[in-house]
Amino acid sequence: MSEMKDAVEAALERVDLPDGGNLISRDMIRALRVENGVVRFVIEAPSAELARQMEPLRAIAQKATEAVPGVTSASVVLSAPTESKAPPQLKMGGHPKPQDSVMKPAGVKTILAVGSGKGGVGKSTVSANLAVALARAGKRVGLLDADIHGPSQPRMFGLTDKPASPDGKTIIPLKAHGVTVMSIGSMLAEDKAVVWRGPMLMGALQQMLMQVDWGTQDVLIVDLPPGTGDVQLSLCQKSEVAGAIVVSTPQDVALLDARKALDAFATLKTPVLGLIENMAVFTCPHCGKDSHIFGHGGVVAEAEKIGVPLLAQLPIDLDTRLGGDGGTPVAMGDGPISQAYAQLAERLIQGGIV
Numbered sequence: 001m002s003e004m005k006d007a008v009e010a011a012l013e014r015v016d017l018p019d020g021g022n023l024i025s026r027d028m029i030r031a032l033r034v035e036n037g038v039v040r041f042v043i044e045a046p047s048a049e050l051a052r053q054m055e056p057l058r059a060i061a062q063k064a065t066e067a068v069p070g071v072t073s074a075s076v077v078l079s080a081p082t083e084s085k086a087p088p089q090l091k092m093g094g095h096p097k098p099q100d101s102v103m104k105p106a107g108v109k110t111i112l113a114v115g116s117g118k119g120g121v122g123k124s125t126v127s128a129n130l131a132v133a134l135a136r137a138g139k140r141v142g143l144l145d146a147d148i149h150g151p152s153q154p155r156m157f158g159l160t161d162k163p164a165s166p167d168g169k170t171i172i173p174l175k176a177h178g179v180t181v182m183s184i185g186s187m188l189a190e191d192k193a194v195v196w197r198g199p200m201l202m203g204a205l206q207q208m209l210m211q212v213d214w215g216t217q218d219v220l221i222v223d224l225p226p227g228t229g230d231v232q233l234s235l236c237q238k239s240e241v242a243g244a245i246v247v248s249t250p251q252d253v254a255l256l257d258a259r260k261a262l263d264a265f266a267t268l269k270t271p272v273l274g275l276i277e278n279m280a281v282f283t284c285p286h287c288g289k290d291s292h293i294f295g296h297g298g299v300v301a302e303a304e305k306i307g308v309p310l311l312a313q314l315p316i317d318l319d320t321r322l323g324g325d326g327g328t329p330v331a332m333g334d335g336p337i338s339q340a341y342a343q344l345a346e347r348l349i350q351g352g353i354v
């Protein structure tokens with residue numbers, strides 16, 4: 001896949017700009033993605049005015065991309081930064097500043113954390129879809145992507161802009177699908193790795209909680225990094241987290257790690273609201289037969305054993321994956337998975353948690 005990406009970039013290097021350089025040398029390509037021969041990217045013009053004049057160039061870039069062997073289609077969008085672009089003096093991830101008060105934004109009623117012991121079990125997917133479902137149920141919802149080393153919420157919400165920071169201090173979060181979203185992934189270049197230690201991570205978390213203009217929110221969902229590290233510790237100790245939801249697959253290894261996450265929340269005295277079993281079953285779209293690819297019943301048994309509710313069992317589902325990768329969470333639709341997330345949201349609302 002990255003070979004095709006390289007080939008597309010090479011083709012775009014041949015698209016010259018009237019005032020010198022090409023689309024690559026002038027660093028104008030954003031969010032370049034290749035999937036099954038389908039290529040998507042954004043050409044970011046220096047201003048809205050120039051973006052309007054660049055339509056012919058966009059068409060040339062699209063043609064050049066479609067001519068790359070293996071490319072079946074290309075979707076090329078022109079955009080321009082709004083004044084919202086974060087000014088360079090806004091630095092993310094310094095050491096945390098001393099803070100006497102709780103690290104909770106003033107307008108946020110409830111903070112809910114979504115955690116997992118292991119990566120890749122669907123914690124970000126659940127966070128995104130739960131946020132959308134709660135917003136569709138009429139709640140004001142913020143989503144903080146605290147998975148600083150692997151932020152995925154910009155992608156899941158289709159956010160390619162940078163958040164505003166008119167004064168270089170306050171960050172104006174982005175909004176999509178009715179949810180206010182803040183992620184370190186929106187502040188840094190997509191291909192830039194975050195190589196930070198604990199204090200820097202805590203500084204970034206503090207900034208994303210306290211420097212962001214969250215406005216009034218009924219709930220702020222925090223998509224935690226996998227495991228039990230510094231971010232979990234800081235958040236649970238300093239931010240009055242009302243409760244945590246732990247996502248796991250039925251697999252033994254994921255469950256073992258999930259138990260550690262549960263233990264960490266217990267140590268931090270953060271109530272666990274329940275477990276979610278993700279990727280519980282795969283129903284073959286051709287023969288209708290169920291396969292328990294990641295095992296069966298593990299999360300149900302664990303929830304019973306430790307006496308916490310099993311909040312949802314979600315299947316392996318193509319639309320869930322496509323929705324996450326395509327920037328429109330599946331909970332925005334009206335299929336069975338969207339209904340499952342709506343039920344989960346309703347359960348939290350009825351339980352007085354949100």
Ligand SMILES: Nc1ncnc2c1ncn2[C@@H]1O[C@H](COP(=O)(O)OP(=O)(O)OP(=O)(O)O)[C@@H](O)[C@H]1O
Nearest residue numbers: 119120121122123124125226315316317320321324
């Ligand atoms: N129920 C599901 N059915 C199909 N695909 C899923 C499901 N849940 C998650 N996925 C896909 O699995 C991949 C990993 O999911 P996700 O990023 O949510 O996991 P994560 O636990 O947040 O991982 P990490 O902590 O490593 O970021 C994504 O491509 C997502 O679309």
